[in-house]
Amino acid sequence: MTAKVQPSSPDPFHAPAGLRERKKLKTRLAIRREAYRLFREQGYDATTVDQIAEAADVSPSTFFRYFPSKEDVVLNDEYDPLLARALVDAPEDASLVSVVRTGIMGVLREVLRHDRAELETRLTLIRTVPALRRRTYDQQMESWQVFAAAFAERTGRPANDFELRVASASINAALSEAMTMWAEGGFLADPLDQLDRALGYLQAGLRTEQ
Structure with missing residues (x-):
């Protein structure tokens, strides 16, 4: 039996049809928006849940x-x-x-347009806050599982298939490294170009130019 992809949260770029889901999405995004504002203004460690809740009403x-x-708030997203x-x-x-190259590029393009x-x-918080860095592996594992489930549904193979697991881990690592290097460079480079280069490198069979 292949794994089914079950989105855990509403599409952040297109409002859900139901009033209840729209309200939930609005509240979730408001909490994250106010949390990020407070993190930027006073630092992650100095910001409390009570302050975030009050700011988000x-x-x-x-x-x-x-x-x-x-x-x-930082590690979970809808992407x-x-x-x-x-x-x-x-x-x-x-x-x-x-x-994956087409899909990730499309999603990242939307993220940059709406939530850059x-x-x-x-990305800055994940790089600079030790508590977040320690949990990054768990977050990457969740992303890997999403890739594996999608590949399983697409190919009809089980999600724990060896080749699918290797492909999922490799693609997730390329995505993570491209975003990390973008952050390390002060967000000056074109993230779409960096991601495309990383995935193109995988698609070319990891061949390097001499």
């Missing part, structure tokens, strides 16, 4: 219904399900890397 208990901890859907819906005759400042804040 919600109670602390409401905060914890959306995010299990302050760390999860993996979008990418997974793009991978599943791509043409059947396309290779996995080419499908928040993405830069997120």
Whole structure:
């Protein structure tokens, strides 16, 4: 049996149809927006959940219904399900890397158009806050599982298939390294170009020019 991709949160770029889901999305994004503002203004460690909740005009208990901890405001996002859907819906005759290359580029393009400042804040926090760095591996494993589930649905193989796991881990590592290098360079380079180069390197079979 192949794994099914189940988005865990609403599409952040297109409002959900139901009123309840629209309200939930609005609240979730408001909490994250205010949290990032406070992190930029006073630092991650100095910002409390109570301060974030007050700034977002919600109670602390409401905060914890959306995010299990302050760390999860930074580490959790809505983008993996979008990418997974793009991978599943791509043409059947396309290779996995080419499908990912097109899908990731499309999602990143939307993220940059809608949430570039928040993405830069997120990457900066992950690089500079030890508590977030320690949890990055877990977050990357979750992304890897999303890739594996999407590939499994696409190919009909089980999600724990050896080749699918290697492909998922390799693609996730390329994505992570491209974003890390973008952040290390002060966000001056074109992130789409860096990501395209990283995935192109994988697609070319990891060949280097002499």
